[in-house]
Amino acid sequence: MIFSHISDTHLGFVQYHSEERENDVYTAFDEAIDTSIKDHVDFIILAGDIFHVPNPSGKAIVVLANALKRLKKNNIESFFILGEHDISRIRATPVPWVYHNLEFSKYIGNGKPIIYKDVLIAGFDKRRKAEIESFEDDFSQIDADAKKHQGHKILVLHQGITEINKFAGELNSTDLPSNFTYYAMGHLHEQELKQFSHLGGPLAYPGSTELTSSEGIKETQKGFYQVDISGQESNPTWIKLDTRPQFSIKTSVQDISSEIDRLSEKIKLFSRKPILELNVTGEILDSGLMQSQISRLTDQTLRCFWKHVSKEQSNGSVFVNKPLMIEDEMYRIAKEMLGSTDKANFAINELLPLLSRGNIEEARQAIIEDFERFKKGVENATVS
Structure with missing residues (x-):
């Protein structure tokens, strides 16, 4: 028996206001689904952040519907949990629930185990840091259920594990129930596979x-x-x-011409135009000449960015010249103004996306939740 474990598809994500980049996201997802059908998997697990936003575009909704329809036609069941991108901070029915109600897919994010082809499958939706403590009792109960089951047992979570990423970590591996034979994780965007001695499977x-x-x-x-x-x-x-090639290259002002010659030859090997970032060191005496060199790659790339990196910052953060990488610059300014990485992350990665989409109520709720976390932290510090 074989199953597919797919996560963080972020359907509906649009980068650089580019239709090509939106379609890249759908193409990658469709390839994962079609490969699973071709390989005759028995079922599929979607481990959260199915959509990029809780109120996805009609196109994103249709792409998922068509994929699930193809699975159904091939007698392949699918199971899903919700990530933070799927969940609205205000009371609203998550869009993926529609597929559950239409029996296109099965929701398993409530912690209630189901048995499918003698496999126990259980999952939990994403929980924010303020809710992490609530996992203790839930994990204890689901671990007892898993221990009783004789076949394979799969736990599906959309959380960061500290031993894998200390910055995005919300749980330690030792917090997890130990009686599962596979832990299907979502949330971290880099591929990782770990075997912990205290867990029953990878x-x-x-x-x-x-x-x-x-x-x-x-x-x-x-x-x-x-x-x-x-x-x-x-x-x-x-x-x-x-997927579409993307790469970041470090070069100098003196070597820029030869580097662009080399890149131009490399790009010819790609079936799709890549996204390219050039980090240029050294003193720029003629910005017009620099721009004309960069423009040689314009027709060969989907997007071509360049940054001027000072000597002092060549091993750290960079000053952005042309064109402006706005996300980097906003985060740098927020961190400088607020004096805190946590506050900058909240402002840029949580609050700003809600406000930019006009989700005022969700933004208000996010601020309230952040204040409650702050207040709880102060109370705990005072007690200790």
């Missing part, structure tokens, strides 16, 4: 199916896991997806 992050703005521009691979549970152990195999 813990796997397939990573996102396409690069998003939070990851920056870099040369990387995207994909998903196919997991063979025919035997007593779970054996995951990572399947690479054919």
Whole structure:
């Protein structure tokens, strides 16, 4: 028996206001679904952040519906939980619930285990840091249920594990129930596969199916896991997806011409126009000449950015010249003004996206929740 573990598809994500980038997200997702059908998997798990926003576009809704319809036609069941991008902060029915109600897919994010083809599957929707303590009792109960089951047991979560990413970590691996034979994770966008001695099976992050703005521009691979549970152990195999090339190059003003010649030849090998970032060191005496060199790549790339990096910052953050990478610059300014990485993350990654979409009520709720976390932290500090 084989199943596919897919996560962080972020359907509806649009980068650079580009229709091509929106379609890249759909293409990667469709490839994961079609590959799963071709390989005759028994079922599919979607481990959260199915959509990029809680109120996705009609196109994103249709793409998911068509994919689930193809699975149904091939007698492949699918199961899903919700990530933070799927959940509205105000009371609203999550869009993926529509597919559950129409029996296109099955929701498993409430912690209630189901049995499918002798496999126990249980999942929990994303919980924010203020809610993490509530996992303790839920994990204890689900671990007891898993211990009683004789076949394979899959736990689906959309949380960060500290041992894998200390900055995005919300749980330690030791917090997890130990009686599962596979831990299908979502939330972290990089592929990771770990085997902890205190857990009953591998813990796997397939990573996102396409690069998003939070990851920056870099040369990387995207994909998903196919997991063979025919035997007593779970054996995951990572399947690479054919995504648009993206890479960031460091060069100097003196070498810019030869570097662009080299890149121009490299780009000819790609089937799709790449996204390129050039980090240029050295003194720029003629910005017009620099821009004319960069423009040689314009027709060969979907987007071509360049940054001027000072000597002092060549190993750290960068000053942005042309064109402005607005997300980087806003985060840098927020961190400088607020004096806190946590506050900058909240302002840029949580509050700003809500306000930019006009979700005033959700933004208000986010501020209230952030204040409650702050207040609780002060109370705990006072007690200690």
